[in-house]
Amino acid sequence: MTIEDQVTSVHHGAGRENSDIKNLDSKSVEGRNIDEEKHSNGETRQLPNLQRRLRSRHLHMIAMGGAIGTGLFIGSGSAIHTAGPVGALIAFAFVGSIVYSIMTALGEVATYLPIPGAFATYATRLVDPSLGFAMGWIYWFSWASTFALELTATGLIIQYWDETIPIAIFIAIFWVVIIVLNMFPVSCYGEVEFWLSSVKIITVCGFMIFAICVNAGVGKEGYLGFRYWVHPGPFHPFLIEDPKKDALAKFIGFWAVLITAGFSYQGTELVGIAAGEAENPSKTVPSAIRKTFFRIVFFFVFTIFFVGIVVPSDDPRLDSDATNANASPFVIAANIAGIHALPSIINAVLLTVVISAANSNVYSGSRILVGLAHEGFAPRFFLRTTKHGVPYASVGFTALFGLLGFLNVSNSGATVFNWLIQIAGLAGFITWASLNMCHLSFMRALKAQGISRDSLPYKATWQPFFSYYGLFFNILIIITQGFTAFIPSFSVTDFFINYLSLMLFAVLYIGHKVLFRTKFVKPVEADIDLGRYED
Template sequence: MNNDEVANIHSASETEKKIHSAPEDYADDRDLDAEEKHSNGESHQLPELQRRLKSRHLQMIAMGGAIGTGLFIGTGTAISTAGPVGALIAYTFVGSIVYSVMTALGEVATYLPIPGAFATYANRIVDPSLGFAMGWIYWFSWASTFALELTATGLIIQFWDESIPMAAFIAIFWVVIIILNMFPVSCYGEIEFWLSSIKIVTVVGFMIFAICMNAGVGKEGYIGFRYWIHPGPFIPYLLENPRQDALAKFVGFWAILIKAGFSYQGTELVGIAAGETANPRKNVPSAIRKTFFRIVFFFIFTVFFVGIVVPSDDERLTSDSSGADANASPFVIAARRAGVNALPSIINAVLLTVVLSAANSNVYSGSRILVGLANEGFAPRIFAKTTKHGVPFASVGFTALFGLLGFLNVSNAGATVFNWLMQIAGLAGFITWASLNIIHLGFMRALKARGISRDTLPYKGTWQPFFSWYGLFFNVLIIITQGFTAFIPTFSVTDFFINYLSLILFAVLYIGHKIAFRTEFVKPIEANIDTGRCED
């Protein structure tokens, strides 16, 4: 690196230091620069997301972002498929993968807390085509999940009165979520703070209830580990040959990994919110460091307690009901087994807050990803424009439009479409996590090429870089093998495409962009890790 290059890097660093150490002063300078450009006939609209999220907002987004229907309802399906111990191992295993991703993301996001983080990171550090494909499939997963959550709101309301038309509440909550996302990001943070608080209190309350129920409170009497003995710790799945009992139990364990992954999705929202967080150098590492304890406490402990109070052969876990109201929740099934009849309505009310929180986060995260895509030239420039309060109104509106797909579920024909959308969302999570591991490995190569020590990073992840290789290997393995059920007992073309549609879409986006724009992989020394860098 010659002296001119060093001088340029130093100049960029000083500029970024000015941006982050004195945002008010920089805002004035930016306005003057904009006026100067305008007077010279230049026009360039930059994303102006504002750092309005406080530390308590980020902490609750980190804690509550992944607590949704996957935890409140999906854990029951997992136990009925793999058994209590099989589900516990599966959630622990996927939790270790998520933790590897979060420590990797933590190092990059605290160093570069920028808007639309994921696509921008991939574009700058690894490969523009990866940024394009990763950003769009991650956006689509959140947009389609928004439609699913809106449908769930209608089903939850119908728990109290089945005569209420589902379409009415899909429309009502669609409008409500759009309005909420048009307020400044501090409003989103405040709403998530209180809704996440309700979710956390409910999970903790269920654990206390499960301990009491297991100890003998309720009509079941003392339970202990009765259900681990009968029906058993593991459940055979798909394979009915007694000689293949061990393999069938492993199949059950592997089959729920994608469900466990869907439950954990949202944990990475900290990386999205970093671009709008005040003092990210301090607040983002604090949120990332607590990821391990959140995974253990809210997910692994919940699966453990559900497994000791609800037997895996309870028919309500695999009923043909809608699967999105309180009847399908293992929390409610446990309460009914204990003879507590008032709890189902309480849980259903909590589920409503859970779904609204999830829908709110869907639009928020989807819109911010669009900002990043637009900023990198991967989407129309209008998606980067914001209101004076820092709200990307076009991105919010476009993401929210996909919520209208929720009306498909009003008819029976829409069920098939929604299964496809849900599968896209579930597998897209693993694709995103694998991409984040790749980004982190590229980030470490860039640091090494620049001669920058990891000891100087605002946040230094655990067991890196080995942890990123661990996460990358198993993320890719799950992505490739998660659709194996399409081959058992006989090959099903429909199931195959449902299971692999997300991967096919990602491949088409990546290869199509690579061919169209002939992009090259970013060399470590050329990776842009300066623009948006967080300084003391």
């Protein structure tokens, strides 16, 4: 892929705090980081000793395949069953627009400050240290808990072929495998993700071609067209059975799918984390960000569209508690068409999906933990790295939470799966809202310190309005997504599941604010120098 022209360095004006920046010989392939700052009191602050080994093709594939996981391969079926084919399509397109606002906002900040543990550090420097603390830990918790989810899914997927095999065996095997993979240099992570993501992308593309053929009449059902949009209908009523409130019931079905769509899109923002270890972030990150819109439309919106025209939304298999191929709308579509050789193939693909997701869980969780440690929000022990720049302490601690997967041995796998999806899904929206806030604060800091956005390595479109759009709807979804706990009658258990992440975030933020009495960062004092990348 052709790389864009070199971006000229930005020379900052005088009159700013911490203007005494020292450029060290911290080498990357095509550039360097301003990775050490010496303050007037003589104190030196240094970034974690990670290495820039992620190549352009790694970053592009991480951006494309990072979000393609069980949420798309399995969760899309339950979304269509809940909201109907058009309701689910609108929900995924709507959340996709929110994700795009986040990615363009993140692109501006991450290309200017491509630093390890980016998210927590951005919030700390640009908005409020307490936000950085709470956001970083809730995001880390999201990935650590999702790691347990993916390990649970590996056992359930393998049981598709042989139900007598204990799930615990494969939870243990893949737990060790993922730890070993993450102890290799980051280029190994990039290479593994490159090939596993390739399998996912090929599968999604193959399904679209298959769906077109089935819709055109290849299957035993004959020509379908938009038959299933007519019957059982484009929208499904949800929770409310009163015919007089049919429109409200259908809207509730649409709104209920938003958290599922959010979980499906999670991982798109991994580009911001990987920027801290990319070879030349001022070139590779903008290129990956610009293609986000097309990835959202092609891999998510199109997939939901094609599932909706080849699978009837009232098919009971879409509402199955299974997490293997039996619950995948891809397999259900094949069975309806009379093609029975596909389930085992899809199940094998699902296994690669969860391995890829688990690998990303530990990678992203460990890098966030590095950022937390760098900001003083976690023990400095987590900053320790191998000679190849692998934060082994952070990797090990994050991986420990994968052992929660063994809860599945004594509980229903579907129950564990659903609890963790809900926790991780809401934590994702909290992180996204925080990223929109970080970008808005970044723009104010640039203006206050006399830096033009035109000089940025990547300048996003429709800003700042797009970030306000994302922030508003992220907060709205966070507040309202648990409404199902009140319909038809209040459920304490459902309420707790739906709002656990928000409660944890509030406790972390308020607790840190009270204990340390932090203040909001003034734009003119925001640190936008440490970690700045120069060609």
